[in-house]
Amino acid sequence: MNMNDTIDLSGISADKVYRIRRSKKNGKLISYNEYGKVIIIKNWKSLHVGYGKVVSFENRENCILATMKNVPYDFYEEYNEKTGEVEAVPYEELTRILQELGFTHEYKEDIDKDNIFDVWANLNSGVLITIETWNQDGERDYNSVKCYVPVSGCGFGMRNSSGFSYGTSYLSCFNIVHNTRDFPLRDCLAFNNGSMDWHGYTPSLWHYGEGHDINYAKALAKIRKFADPDIGERFNMQLDESFAAYAKNGYTAD
Known part of the structure; x- marks a missing residue:
């Protein structure tokens, strides 16, 4: 037929x-x-x-x-039990998918010679995505693909299948590498219900290449290099307050 x-x-x-x-x-x-x-x-x-x-x-x-x-449609990652390898969406394909979903590229940083830390944002929905590639020993994979989704002051039930990492009544973070649903990225984006307000919360802008001794203020300061430098104000991240709080704990962006 x-x-x-x-x-x-x-x-x-x-x-x-x-x-x-x-x-x-x-x-x-x-x-x-x-x-x-x-x-x-x-x-x-x-x-x-x-x-x-x-x-x-x-x-x-x-x-x-x-x-x-x-x-090309969504993020995917699957372990091939026969070969022992991970089958994941190629990074170039993932960037095309993000563009089709209305995201713009904000920031890129090399983790090492084979891996990158990348940030994408949808300026119309308030959703921000950070990506850490994991290209090691022939594998082309992801350490994390974190999706920060603002919601309009209402909580919702979380399931392990969603890759939910943490959240509040205003913002939830999903690592869709751990999402087991058929359409990981689109399902997480569907939680956004019109809000772009992060209510003073900020994204984690450090990566595994920085080790365990992280200067959180310096990591957050990467946002000043974004393609859209006003994104903090646009998403109500209240960056000045965050930098002030980090300074009290001995972290400075300089």
Whole structure:
């Protein structure tokens, strides 16, 4: 069956994006429709873990046989039990996804010769994302992808599956490297309900390359080098108060 138009039989559609995972049973790539019916991907050898759209399909009693194509859509990371390697979204693809979601690049710093610390922000939603790559011994991976999401003064139930790290009634931080949902980034962004107000909270702008003895004031001062230098005021981070508090504890940005 060819899919030139939108088709939604047994919950499968040419317009939908499906998470493509590696089967723990045989290592082949599979997916599932919204009703939990397995999608057997006929051309799985030409695809990679991540996301895809259906090109054509055959509906069977116990499964759906489909030809699919990969599309950039969200963050993903998965451990390949067969090879012992991590399969993660390439950094270049992740940057395209962030741009499509309305984020702008704010800051970049080398952690070492193979890794970077990066900051992206959505100036219309108040969401800020920090990225630490982890490219070691042939692996191309992420140490963290932290997503800071402001909310309008209301708490919400957190689950381990969301990658939730910490939060308040006004701001929550997710490390989506630890998010086990099908659409980690988009699910976290959906928690934002219109607020851009951080209520004086600030992001963690240090990275693993700085070790354990961190000068928190100096790390926060990186925000002065952002592409949008007024972001602290725009998001109501109350930076002067934060720097003053750090100074009382012996941390200065100089």
